[in-house]
Amino acid sequence: MTQVVSIKNLKYSYKKGHPILDIENLDISEGDRLFLYGPSGCGKTTLLSIMAGILPAKEGSLKIFNTEYVGLKPSKRDHLRGTQMGYIFQMFNLIPYLNVRDNILLPCKISPARRNKLTPKELNEKCHELAHNLKIDSLLHKKVTEISIGQQQRVAAARALIGFPKLIIADEPTSSLDTENREQFLQNLFTQCEAQKTTLIFVSHDKELKKFFSHHILLPEINRVKHL
Numbered sequence: 261m262t263q264v265v266s267i268k269n270l271k272y273s274y275k276k277g278h279p280i281l282d283i284e285n286l287d288i289s290e291g292d293r294l295f296l297y298g299p300s301g302c303g304k305t306t307l308l309s310i311m312a313g314i315l316p317a318k319e320g321s322l323k324i325f326n327t328e329y330v331g332l333k334p335s336k337r338d339h340l341r342g343t344q345m346g347y348i349f350q351m352f353n354l355i356p357y358l359n360v361r362d363n364i365l366l367p368c369k370i371s372p373a374r375r376n377k378l379t380p381k382e383l384n385e386k387c388h389e390l391a392h393n394l395k396i397d398s399l400l401h402k403k404v405t406e407i408s409i410g411q412q413q414r415v416a417a418a419r420a421l422i423g424f425p426k427l428i429i430a431d432e433p434t435s436s437l438d439t440e441n442r443e444q445f446l447q448n449l450f451t452q453c454e455a456q457k458t459t460l461i462f463v464s465h466d467k468e469l470k471k472f473f474s475h476h477i478l479l480p481e482i483n484r485v486k487h488l
């Protein structure tokens with residue numbers, strides 16, 4: 261099976277002498293739906309940011325789709341993130357002066373590789389299809405500052421999914437949803453990932469969500485750095 265992520269002895273610290281992560285092995289296969297969990301401060305966002313190439317992998321080995329990220333230039337990491345990943349941030353990071361539709365289409369505006377998978381007409385249809393499946397189609401022309409937090413989370417999911425990324429990294433995307441909306445959001449995300457054959461790495465400190473995933477990892481169990 262194709263490996264999407266392969267980690268060997270990956271170490272990370274923000275400041276010298278203060279290690280945050282030291283992971284001996286972690287492999288994520290294509291099509292996997294991984295739930296990564298652990299208490300606040302254990303390094304979940306740090307690990308996701310390294311996998312996304314936002315933070316540099318400095319020591320050990322991190323391969324994403326067979327590209328070694330340790331030592332990779334920031335511009336190359338940015339390019340790979342733009343072309344093959346969708347990232348749903350903890351705080352969504354939607355652009356406040358753009359409407360819902362333009363927020364969803366943003367990754368394709370930025371990345372020609374993502375945009376060129378579809379004609380402009382198909383891209384527009386895909387945007388409508390994602391919005392329909394995530395139940396935000398009536399909001400496409402609204403400003404993102406005028407919609408609810410739950411709706412913003414679904415816009416962030418649609419934005420991550422547009423242009424068929426091979427990997428979605430989601431950092432606590434359901435933290436401000438109630439139980440019913442949370443489960444619905446997850447089911448919608450799974451359906452879209454399955455339809456697009458996208459691998460999903462989903463982070464939360466909410467253990468309740470574990471049951472919805474095929475594969476789960478408690479980060480403190482694989483991290484040799486112990487956070488109190």
Ligand SMILES: Nc1ncnc2c1ncn2[C@@H]1O[C@H](COP(=O)(O)OP(=O)(O)OP(=O)(O)O)[C@@H](O)[C@H]1O
Nearest residue numbers: 274275280298299300301302303304305306307465
């Ligand atoms: N920019 C930074 N500079 C220095 N230390 C940082 C920085 N960001 C995070 N840390 C530290 O790294 C550790 C891991 O933080 P991280 O945000 O990865 O944890 P987390 O598991 O995602 O937490 P939460 O569930 O609260 O979001 C924490 O001790 C935190 O204080």
